[in-house]
């Protein structure tokens with residue numbers, strides 16, 4: 001049967017547990033398509049890029065890899081990083097290469113409490129919190145600017161400079177994205193994060209743009225918080241958060257903190273969006289490749305499955321995204337959980353349970 005709509009997805013599992021969780025996410029999406037009575041289908045192409053590819057070819061992806069990916073509606077990514085390749089080489093050679101070349105400037109990272117998942121922050125009146133970290137994903141501290149005076153290497157006097165790039169355009173677009181997102185949520189609030197007391201150029205520009213953009217959204221509550229205070233707030237007053245917008249580095253750290261305090265990094269989903277849709281967007285769990293548990297069937301596939309739900313939303317399949325999220329909640333709520341969230345289930349058992357709950 002030919003489907004009414006077929007979405008072409010490039011799967012890039014890459015390294016370690018990325019391989020397992022991408023398999024889980026694909027299984028869930030294929031099960032969903034099989035239940036759609038021909039309304040939609042997914043056409044997958046898998047790319048073998050990553051650290052194993054590097055060992056054979058001396059590069060993390062094919063030279064024409066970006067050209068190949070352009071033909072797809074989305075990229076579904078696993079995780080990058082393996083002990084045989086320096087981390088900065090693997091990250092820049094694959095994940096950041098895709099994000100930056102496809103101008104995926106908005107990284108959306110929802111943080112939420114899931115039923116049955118133990119969290120020390122859970123109390124009777126704080127049981128179903130959720131907030132979203134919006135990460136500036138194209139510049140800031142990860143702009144790749146700087147250098148080392150390698151001539152001094154080994155002499156004990158080497159100097160390295162790593163600059164952060166903040167442009168008014170980059171700041172403004174991510175802030176408008178955050179404000180527009182806040183308008184869709186029950187609590188219309190944007191918290192902006194900086195370290196502008198100590199970093200007096202880029203971060204002060206960020207603060208000034210935030211103030212200017214906020215004036216266009218009088219219906220949205222705002223606050224500006226220093227990153228150290230925001231880290232404390234994540235732990236002490238998460239109920240005060242709705243949308244948190246931060247630079248590449250700050251949001252990278254805060255979103256990991258958010259997922260850890262709601263139970264596990266393995267639960268966290270993310271979308272790297274090119275909002276203009278000139279290039280494919282990329283969907284991936286927040287976690288890395290976890291070499292210590294890779295290949296053992298122990299990793300938590302829910303971050304990757306949640307990322308697949310974000311991809312469904314991107315395809316305009318909002319109801320189906322809700323179905324997947326409900327199935328995730330039903331799974332954790334019924335006690336089917338991997339080790340990282342206090343359970344004993346394998347990755348395959350969790351994946352099967354999610355698929356089993358798609359019909360409910």
Ligand code: GGG
Pocket residue numbers: 077078079080081091095252284285286287288289
């Ligand atoms: N699936 C996400 C992933 O592989 N992350 C590896 C990593 O080190 N990322 C750094 C970053 O998020 O910029």
